[in-house]
Amino acid sequence: MDETLLREVVKEAWERFSAHVDSELTRHITEPKWNWPRGESPRDIVDTGDLRKSQEMAIDPRPGVMVTKYRWTVPYAPAVHDGAVFKATDAEGNPKTLTARPWTRELLKDRQRLQTTFKLHFTLSAKRRGLGGNRGGGAPAPAVPPAGGAS
Numbered sequence: 001m002d003e004t005l006l007r008e009v010v011k012e013a014w015e016r017f018s019a020h021v022d023s024e025l026t027r028h029i030t031e032p033k034w035n036w037p038r039g040e041s042p043r044d045i046v047d048t049g050d051l052r053k054s055q056e057m058a059i060d061p062r063p064g065v066m067v068t069k070y071r072w073t074v075p076y077a078p079a080v081h082d083g084a085v086f087k088a089t090d091a092e093g094n095p096k097t098l099t100a101r102p103w104t105r106e107l108l109k110d111r112q113r114l115q116t117t118f119k120l121h122f123t124l125s126a127k128r129r130g131l132g133g134n135r136g137g138g139a140p141a142p143a144v145p146p147a148g149g150a151s
Helices: 003-030 077-082 102-106 113-128
Strands: 056-057 068-072 086-091 095-098
Touching: 003 068, 003 102, 003 113, 068 077, 077 086, 086 102, 095 102
Parallel strands: none
Antiparallel strands: 056 068, 086 095
16 A cells, blocks of 8 residues: 555544544533532533533644644633632532533543544545455444443
8 A cells, every 4th residue: 555545544534533532522521421419410511511612623733643632721621620629618618619520531431432433434534545445355344333332
């Protein structure tokens, strides 16, 4: 296989995989699965929608580098993700706290699903360029398992 073509396949697969991860991170923020000490539980992390809207994805443009960075630009994002203890106190004088809701860790727990998803994007990218397929008896493209399901 031509090295330039292979680099194009990998680049496209990584871009599509990164976009998939971006949408999965949004899903983890929006899904009503987080324990909450006050009111309705489980619930999602969305109050105003600003955290979700602040999500940014940046793919490293350097050739051969497969790095994508995700960040949330609202100042309170780390407190929501990691939890927090505030200087302010409640009526009893106890520090106010915010329960951690680590949505990025939730996604990374299922490494097998992430690997399968990247393989799928790689296979589809190769097929779009006329590579791969089952002509040589190779395995068919893997299916992405449903979120939270068995792989």
